[in-house]
Amino acid sequence: MAMTETPMTSELLYLTTALAGGAAASRLKLPVFVGYLGVGVAFGMAGHTPDELLLQAGEAGVLLLLFGVGLHLRPRNLFSLPMMLGGFLHLAISTTVCVVAARYMGFAWGEALLWGLLLSLSSTVLAAKTLDSGGELTAFHGRVAIGILILQDIVAIAILVVVSNTATSLWSLGVVALLLAVRNPLQKWMLAINSDELQLLAAVLLALGVAELFSIVNLNPELGAITAGALIAKLPLSETLADRIWSVKELLLVGFFLSIGMRASPSVEHWELVVAFTILLPFKAWLFFALLVLLGLRARTAFLTGASLTSYSEFMLIAGASANAHGLLSSAGLNVLTLVTVISFAIHLPINRLSHQLYDRFQGMTRHFERDMSHPDEPASSIGAAQYLVLGMGRTGTAAYDFLRRRGEKVTGLDTDPEVLSFQLAAGRRVAYGDAQDRELWRALRLTSVLGAVVALPRADARLRTTELLREYAPKVVISNFAMYQHEAEQLRAAGADNVSSLLAEAGERLAELSLVPARAPDLSAELPAEHCSAVDNFSLNAKQ
Incomplete structure (x- = not known):
C-alpha cells in the first residue's frame, strides 16, 4: 500500500528533528535555539525551503x-x-x-x-x-x-x-x-x-x-x-x-x-x-x-x-x-x-x-x-542597618518583605525596574536600585549586619547566579530561595542556598493545611494576611535559628 504524504508530514519531520537538535544543544549547555538553527541549516543543505x-x-x-x-x-x-x-x-x-x-x-x-x-x-x-x-x-x-x-x-x-x-x-x-x-x-x-x-x-x-x-x-x-x-x-x-x-x-x-x-x-x-x-x-x-x-x-x-x-x-x-x-x-x-x-x-x-x-x-x-563620574546606572552603595535583604520586589518579594517587616525586622528590597521601585517607595517600603547579578554591587555593599537574604527573582538562572555571588561575598548570610522543579532546587543547594522552597510541594501542603477542620487547623492569621495567603508568596526564613 502506497504511503501518502500530507502537508503535515513535513511539519512533523521539522518538529521531530528540532526536538532532537534542541535536546543536543541543551546537553551541550547551549540555548536550545542553537539546535533549532543547526537543524534548519541541515534541512537547507538538503534542499528544503521553509513552507508557508x-x-x-x-x-x-x-x-x-x-x-x-x-x-x-x-x-x-x-x-x-x-x-x-x-x-x-x-x-x-x-x-x-x-x-x-x-x-x-x-x-x-x-x-x-x-x-x-x-x-x-x-x-x-x-x-x-x-x-x-x-x-x-x-x-x-x-x-x-x-x-x-x-x-x-x-x-x-x-x-x-x-x-x-x-x-x-x-x-x-x-x-x-x-x-x-x-x-x-x-x-x-x-x-x-x-x-x-x-x-x-x-x-x-x-x-x-x-x-x-x-x-x-x-x-x-x-x-x-x-x-x-x-x-x-x-x-x-x-x-x-x-x-x-x-x-x-x-x-x-x-x-x-x-x-x-x-x-x-x-x-x-x-x-x-x-x-x-x-x-x-x-x-x-x-x-x-x-x-x-x-x-x-x-x-x-x-x-x-x-x-x-x-x-x-x-x-x-x-x-x-x-x-x-x-x-x-x-x-x-x-x-x-x-x-x-x-x-x-x-x-x-x-x-x-x-x-x-x-x-x-x-x-x-x-x-x-569607565569614566570617573556619577553614573545613571549606579547601584546602591548602602543598605543602612538592614538585617534582611529581599532581592526582586515582585509579588513574591513583596510578600516576603511584608512578612519580615511585620515581625519587626529591618529589611531592604533591591530591584532593577524603575516602575517597581517607584511603586514600592510610594507604598512606604525601603527599596533601592540594584542588580542582584552584578558582582560590583556585592563588592561595594557592607553586609556585616545582614542575617538573611531572600532571592525572589523570576528566572531560575538569575536565582542561581545570585545565590553563588551571595555565598561568595556573604558567607555567613542565610540564603533563602525557591524552585519550581527538583533539579533547580538541587542546583541552588549546591550553589550555597540554605533554604529552598519547593513551590509546588509547599502549595500542596498549604492547601492540606487549609482544608483541616477549624478545631485541628493551626492559627495562621497572625502570621499571614489574607492577600498573601498563597503558598507561592510564602517563605520560611530560619536566619535566627
Whole structure:
C-alpha cells in the first residue's frame, strides 16, 4: 500500500528533528535555539525551503515575542541621552565603516551604502529573546538595548521604503492617532475579561492585529507588535499576560529559527565577504561598549548591552530580498547576507548565555575605560542597618518583605525596574536600585549586619547566579530561595542556598493545611494576611535559628 504524504508530514519531520537538535544543544549547555538553527541549516543543505506554515508560525512567534517586550516598556524610562545618542552614533559610525569596507571590496557606491546600512542593524528578535529568557528586559542594560533597537527599527522602515520604492502611507498617521484614541477603552476591555483563556486569546489578537495594521500602512509589523504591548503595559495584568503567552511564543519561535537556518546556503560565491562581515561582529560590540561608556554608563551596562546587540538583523533578509527584486542587490549578495545573519545568530546565542560570566572575567580590563563620574546606572552603595535583604520586589518579594517587616525586622528590597521601585517607595517600603547579578554591587555593599537574604527573582538562572555571588561575598548570610522543579532546587543547594522552597510541594501542603477542620487547623492569621495567603508568596526564613 502506497504511503501518502500530507502537508503535515513535513511539519512533523521539522518538529521531530528540532526536538532532537534542541535536546543536543541543551546537553551541550547551549540555548536550545542553537539546535533549532543547526537543524534548519541541515534541512537547507538538503534542499528544503521553509513552507508557508513554517513561515507563518515563525512570524507569529516573533510578533508575540515583541508584544511581550512591549508589555515591559515604560517610555519615560526607555528614551534617554545614552540610548538615543549612542544609537545614532553607532548607526553612523558602523555604516561608514561597512561602506568603506564594501567599497574596498569593489562595490559601487549605491550598493555599498545599502550593505553598510543593513550591516549596522542588530536583531530585535534575538536581543529580545535573550533578554527575556534571562529576565533582563527591565534591567538597565535591557532597557538601553531595547531603546536602541526601537531606534534601529525606525531606520529600518526608511530603508525598506527606499529599496522597495514604496512610500509609507499617510494612513500611518491615522493608525497612530487611532491607537492613542482607543488606548483607554482597550485597557478597560482587557480588564473586563474574566477568563484566563479569553485573556490569552485577546492578547494574541491584539498583538497580531496591530502588527497587521502597521503592515497595511507600510510600517514595520514588529514595531506594531511592540506598540500593541505598550498600549496595555501599565495594566496590573500585563505581567500575567506575558507569562501566559510564553509557551505559545516559544513553540512558534521554533518555526522562526528553522526557517532562518533553511535560508542559509553554503554555496556562496563570495566567502571572503562572509568572513569579513563575520569579523565585523566584534567591532559592533566594541563600538557599542565604547560609545555607551563615553556617554556616562558603567562598563558593566555597556558590556552587557553590547553583547545583547552583537548580531545582524533578520531585517537584512527582508530588505535584501526586496532590494534583489528591484535590481539593487545581486542574488549572490543576498545569499551572503543570509549566511552572515545565520552565523551571527549562532555566535550571539551562546555568548549572551554567558555574558555575565564573560564580564566577570574581563571586568578588570573594561573598567579602565569607565569614566570617573556619577553614573545613571549606579547601584546602591548602602543598605543602612538592614538585617534582611529581599532581592526582586515582585509579588513574591513583596510578600516576603511584608512578612519580615511585620515581625519587626529591618529589611531592604533591591530591584532593577524603575516602575517597581517607584511603586514600592510610594507604598512606604525601603527599596533601592540594584542588580542582584552584578558582582560590583556585592563588592561595594557592607553586609556585616545582614542575617538573611531572600532571592525572589523570576528566572531560575538569575536565582542561581545570585545565590553563588551571595555565598561568595556573604558567607555567613542565610540564603533563602525557591524552585519550581527538583533539579533547580538541587542546583541552588549546591550553589550555597540554605533554604529552598519547593513551590509546588509547599502549595500542596498549604492547601492540606487549609482544608483541616477549624478545631485541628493551626492559627495562621497572625502570621499571614489574607492577600498573601498563597503558598507561592510564602517563605520560611530560619536566619535566627
